[in-house]
Structure formats: C-alpha cells, structure tokens
Amino acid sequence: MVPGYLDTKYPFTPPELAGYLHETLRQCYVSARLADLPVALTRESSGIATGARLYLVPSVPRLLGPTWPELLKLAHGGATVYLSYSAGPVSDHRGPSHDGLGPAFGVEHQLRAGLADRIEDDSVTLQFRQEFGPLAAGSALCFAAAGNEHSRAYLPVQPTDAQVIAVDARGRPALLARQVGSGSMVLCTYPIEHMAAVTPDVNPDATVSLYRALAEHAGVTSVVTVDDPRVAADVMVRSDGARFAWLVSQAADQLTVRPRLADGLALMPLTGGARQDAVMLDPFGVSVLRLDDAAG
Numbered sequence: 001m002v003p004g005y006l007d008t009k010y011p012f013t014p015p016e017l018a019g020y021l022h023e024t025l026r027q028c029y030v031s032a033r034l035a036d037l038p039v040a041l042t043r044e045s046s047g048i049a050t051g052a053r054l055y056l057v058p059s060v061p062r063l064l065g066p067t068w069p070e071l072l073k074l075a076h077g078g079a080t081v082y083l084s085y086s087a088g089p090v091s092d093h094r095g096p097s098h099d100g101l102g103p104a105f106g107v108e109h110q111l112r113a114g115l116a117d118r119i120e121d122d123s124v125t126l127q128f129r130q131e132f133g134p135l136a137a138g139s140a141l142c143f144a145a146a147g148n149e150h151s152r153a154y155l156p157v158q159p160t161d162a163q164v165i166a167v168d169a170r171g172r173p174a175l176l177a178r179q180v181g182s183g184s185m186v187l188c189t190y191p192i193e194h195m196a197a198v199t200p201d202v203n204p205d206a207t208v209s210l211y212r213a214l215a216e217h218a219g220v221t222s223v224v225t226v227d228d229p230r231v232a233a234d235v236m237v238r239s240d241g242a243r244f245a246w247l248v249s250q251a252a253d254q255l256t257v258r259p260r261l262a263d264g265l266a267l268m269p270l271t272g273g274a275r276q277d278a279v280m281l282d283p284f285g286v287s288v289l290r291l292d293d294a295a296g
Contacts, residue, residue, distance in 0.1 A: 031204070081186065223291070247289075258279075259279065
C-alpha cells in the first residue's frame with residue numbers, strides 16, 4: 001500500500017516523512033519481488049483496491065483516518081492485512097499516529113507519549129512460537145537493527161485477543177495475528193522494512209522469508225517461484241496467451257536453481273527441446289523460458 005502521506009502534502013506533515021516513506025516502500029517492494037509475490041501497488045489516498053489476498057503496509061508511522069475501517073473490511077472479507085510498526089524518522093510528533101491500531105490488531109500498546117522504545121540490540125530476532133506458513137515452530141528470522149534516534153524503536157504491546165506468533169530475543173511479542181472474519185490482521189512490532197532500507201548491502205534479508213510466510217498464510221499462490229532469494233521469478237503473458245517465465249539473478253556467482261511451478265506446468269526452452277527442471281544462471285544473469293502444459 002502506498003501511504004497517502006507519500007503522494008499528498010499536508011500542512012502538518014514534516015518534509016522528511018515523504019522521503020522516509022519512499023525508501024521504506026521501495027525496500028518492501030524489493031523484498032516482495034525476491035519472495036516471488038505477484039505484486040501490485042494500491043494508493044491509500046484514492047481508496048485501497050479490493051480483491052487481493054495479502055496487503056502489505058510496511059513501517060508506516062501514520063495512516064489516514066478512513067484507512068482503518070477499509071483494512072478491517074478487507075480482513076473480514078478474507079484478506080490478510082500485515083502492518084509493521086514505525087515511530088517515524090523525526091522528533092516532531094514522534095511515535096505512531098494510528099487511531100485504531102490496538103483494537104484492529106488485538107493488542108494494547110505500552111507506549112509513553114513522545115518517547116521512543118529504543119531497540120537495544122544490534123539485531124532483531126523473531127523466534128516463532130508456532131508454525132506460520134512454511135516457518136516451523138522454533139525457527140527464527142534475524143534482521144539487522146538500524147535507524148536514527150527516533151526510528152530505531154519497537155512497539156511494546158500486550159495481546160488482548162491476538163495470538164503471539166513470534167517473540168523477540170527478550171521474549172517480547174514481535175509478530176501477532178488476530179482473526180478477523182475469514183481473514184486476519186498481522187502486526188510486526190519492529191520496523192523491519194525501514195531498518196533494511198537504511199542498511200547497506202542488505203538484500204536479500206529475512207523479510208523475504210517473512211513475506212513468503214505471510215503469502216502462504218494468506219493463500220497467495222505464484223505460478224513460478226525459486227527458493228533462493230537471490231533469484232526473482234515472474235511470468236509474462238503475451239497477447240496471444242503464451243506465458244513465459246523470467247528468472248533474474250541478483251547473485252555475483254553462477255547459480256543453478258530448480259523453479260517450483262504451479263500444478264500442471266513445465267518449463268521449456270524457447271528454442272525447443274526437452275523439459276527443463278534445472279536452470280543455470282550466469283552472474284546477474286537472466287533466463288527466459290516458455291511455460292507449457294506439462295501434459296502437452
């Protein structure tokens with residue numbers, strides 16, 4: 001979701017906020033692409049598009065008032081809505097401006113007005129208490145802690161009617177989910193997208209694994225995926241209906257990958273020949289293959 005504070009200038013908005021939101025949104029998009037998710041952008045300022053299974057609202061310190069009812073309506077209709085906390089990058093009105101965050105996610109925040117709850121450690125670890133998508137109970141994801149004196153902060157919460165999916169290294173709730181209708185609201189208490197956006201050479205980071213878990217939890221399916229997060233996979237559909245898989249390597253080394261396909265599909269070389277289950281990619285290379293019916 002593109003926050004309204006990015007594309008609309010309000011008189012009460014600090015000028016630094018737009019740049020912060022742009023960097024964070026770009027990092028979210030990169031992680032979603034490396035997770036092989038079929039990504040689209042929707043603007044908060046023009047009304048959030050309906051019909052998606054998963055909505056990502058990354059490290060956003062402020063949302064417009066009408067957005068909360070929209071997000072809850074989407075969850076009631078079966079979508080998963082994910083939001084990660086952010087205190088924002090400036091001292092002016094430091095902290096979140098979210099009217100309804102607690103009830104929406106089933107938590108009670110423990111914030112102190114105007115004070116940042118600083119991230120104490122050099123890294124943030126999400127330790128999973130229960131299975132979440134492909135992430136097993138007992139597994140962990142680690143993120144580099146980063147940000148300035150305002151934004152390097154977490155959200156202390158107590159769950160009310162949310163489930164704690166993962167805790168941080170100090171045992172505090174870090175990822176929580178609340179069932180809403182036939183969907184769910186998922187809250188991350190750390191600004192993981194913002195932290196990645198201000199960390200050099202970070203990609204691919206653990207956000208890729210978290211987004212894949214969110215996608216599986218939400219029931220999102222991809223036609224082509226590659227387990228190695230250094231390779232992005234997507235599909236192009238030609239005007240005559242022919243489909244082509246694009247595999248784009250972000251690695252400086254030669255890679256051999258085995259793409260996973262939706263049921264009933266096979267990868268075929270463009271020039272003809274046998275089915276191709278494994279694909280070799282040159283450093284920063286690109287491979288384009290035809291997607292055909294496996295039974296054809």
